[in-house]
Amino acid sequence: MLGQQRYIILADASYSITAYNLKIWESFTTEIPTQVKGGKGPFICFVLGGPGSGKGTQCAKIVKNYGLTHLSAGELLRREIASNSEYGTTILNTIKEGKIVPSEVTVSLIQKEMESSDSKKFLIDGFPRSEENRAAFERIMGAEPDIVLFFDCPEEEMVNRVLNRNEGRVDDNIDTVRKRLQVFKALNLPVINYYARRGKLYTINAVGTVDEIFEQVRAVFAALKLVTE
Numbered sequence: 001m002l003g004q005q006r007y008i009i010l011a012d013a014s015y016s017i018t019a020y021n022l023k024i025w026e027s028f029t030t031e032i033p034t035q036v037k038g039g040k041g042p043f044i045c046f047v048l049g050g051p052g053s054g055k056g057t058q059c060a061k062i063v064k065n066y067g068l069t070h071l072s073a074g075e076l077l078r079r080e081i082a083s084n085s086e087y088g089t090t091i092l093n094t095i096k097e098g099k100i101v102p103s104e105v106t107v108s109l110i111q112k113e114m115e116s117s118d119s120k121k122f123l124i125d126g127f128p129r130s131e132e133n134r135a136a137f138e139r140i141m142g143a144e145p146d147i148v149l150f151f152d153c154p155e156e157e158m159v160n161r162v163l164n165r166n167e168g169r170v171d172d173n174i175d176t177v178r179k180r181l182q183v184f185k186a187l188n189l190p191v192i193n194y195y196a197r198r199g200k201l202y203t204i205n206a207v208g209t210v211d212e213i214f215e216q217v218r219a220v221f222a223a224l225k226l227v228t229e
């Protein structure tokens with residue numbers, strides 16, 4: 001077996017096939033560790049999934065229910081654009097193209113937020129988007145995530161959600177969404193596979209109502225109560 005996949009089993013919401021049919025995930029277990037935090041640093045949960053898979057929506061519910069500090073990489077980059085910083089134009093053009101901003105820029109924004117916060121538990125949304133992102137975080141922060149949530153959603157559903165989002169984002173148009181999906185498959189799925197192999201990945205079926213999806217998230221966090229209290 002190359003990788004380990006953890007599925008959350010609910011009475012009426014179990015499934016075993018991901019929208020991307022990631023083949024290395026062969027094991028099937030209901031086992032969830034009751035204590036995942038052994039080291040000294042803060043608890044870190046990465047939140048991954050394609051564009052429009054519902055990461056931000058579910059993060060808001062996690063914050064409300066479990067009090068983690070939410071850092072959205074995309075929001076930090078958009079804030080940088082809005083503040084006309086030295087990287088603003090480069091970031092804007094990269095986002096319009098559906099591409100990924102250089103890792104040093106994104107990690108430095110995340111680092112600033114983490115280091116200026118008193119929080120001991122972080123929800124890092126939309127990061128890492130690539131192996132380069134992942135390696136830069138480990139190198140600069142000297143830390144790895146404790147767990148990784150993957151919101152697994154079919155492409156058609158993601159496209160519909162993004163095109164109906166109505167938040168005025170420059171990347172919420174069909175051309176950019178198609179490019180973002182290509183980038184997701186080429187660069188982000190390998191990272192998701194990496195965490196599956198490390199036994200850190202929790203796959204959530206991202207189809208259903210917001211509350212139905214959150215029940216799967218709740219099952220993960222309920223089992224992790226030692227670190228989230």
Ligand SMILES: Nc1ncnc2c1ncn2[C@@H]1O[C@H](COP(=O)(O)OP(=O)(O)OP(=O)(O)O)[C@@H](O)[C@H]1O
Binds near residue numbers: 049058166210213
């Ligand atoms: N379960 C759901 N069913 C239907 N619509 C949803 C669901 N979850 C979220 N949405 C809607 O889909 C859109 C995208 O959701 P959200 O912004 O949370 O996705 P995201 O994964 O953060 O996307 P991005 O990577 O582009 O930031 C939003 O308009 C949100 O209200």
Ligand SMILES: Nc1ccn([C@H]2C[C@H](O)[C@@H](COP(=O)(O)O)O2)c(=O)n1
Binds near residue numbers: 073100128
């Ligand atoms: N690690 C990241 C996260 C985000 N970006 C850029 C590229 C994304 O398309 C855009 C929006 O992010 P989202 O709000 O959808 O999470 O921000 C990046 O380059 N690197």
Ligand SMILES: [Mg+2]
Binds near residue numbers: 055056072074126
């Ligand atoms: Mg988002």
